[in-house]
Each structure stands twice: as C-alpha cells, then as structure tokens.
Amino acid sequence: MAKRHYIPITADVPGVNEGQRAFIRKVIRTALAAEGVDFPCEVDVRVTSDAGIHEINLETRGVDRPTDVLSFPAFDLRPGELPGEADADVATGLVPLGDMCLSLERVQAQAKEYGHSNRRELAYLVVHSVLHLLGYDHLDEGPQKAQMRAREDAILEELGISR
DSSP: OOOOOBOOEEEOSTTOOHHHHHHHHHHHHHHHHHTTOOSOEEEEEEEEOHHHHHHHHHHHHOOOSOOSEEEEESSOOOTTOOOOGGGSOTTTOOEEEEEEEEEHHHHHHHHHHHTSOHHHHHHHHHHHHHHHHTTOOOOSSSHHHHHHHHHHHHHHHHTTOOO
C-alpha cells in the first residue's frame, strides 16, 4: 500500500501518541485502498474531546451535543464514485477528500459500552468517516445503511479487526 496520501493529524487532547497517529493513518490508507482510491489524496484528521466535537457539531450542523465522529467531505459523491486526479489541488498534487473529527472520549466510552477495545472502536470510527468522505451514508435503515455496514466490516476484516 503506497504511502503517498497526506494525512495530517491534529490533537487538542492529551494522550494521542505517535503509535495512535500511525494507526489512524494505516486505517485511513487501508480504507482508501479498499475503495479503489489509487491517486494521491489528503485527509485531515482532528482528535478532540467531547467538548471540542460538541462545539464543532453545533457550529457546523446546528446540533447541540457531542458525537463520536464528524466527516466533512470535499466532494458530493455516491458510493463507488471517486473524484479524479483532475480534482487535485494544483499546488500539492493531492486530491483533498475532506476532514474528519474524532472524539477520543467517545472512542473510550463506546469501546467500554460495546465491550471491545479502544483500538477497535477507533478503527471503526475512522473507517466510518472515510466512507462518509467517499459518499457512503446511513440515513435510511435499509439499503444505504446495509451497504455502508458491509464495507465497514470488510475493511475492518482486512485490518484484522473483528467485532
């Protein structure tokens, strides 16, 4: 898997070490490869607290509560549809796929709630966000949600992370 994607990770909470940053990058690269993204791209990641993601959720979506992950796609895509190299930033040569924001507190709380590791929960939320950046959604309880869940499971399986 080529390491030609640019994935800056900003953390405004303590405890985000280089190992976690490397893991987030690996999960993103694996998800991108699984979805056929074979061109250099950029995904910006912010790791924050419940208070930080609450503020972003309120500012961007008008939702007055924290959440686990927020995704801000740069393109309006459908599942399986990808931007092309023509969409690359002229200065960097990278296609900007968008931004994700993760609450480290939600990662820990949900891992405990669902009875699995923080690592598994973090991987799930990162994969979930990448799929949102690539046009997947789960607004309905039918085919869209099932399609997204199937892709999440396949990518986590590829990473060797099971439920």
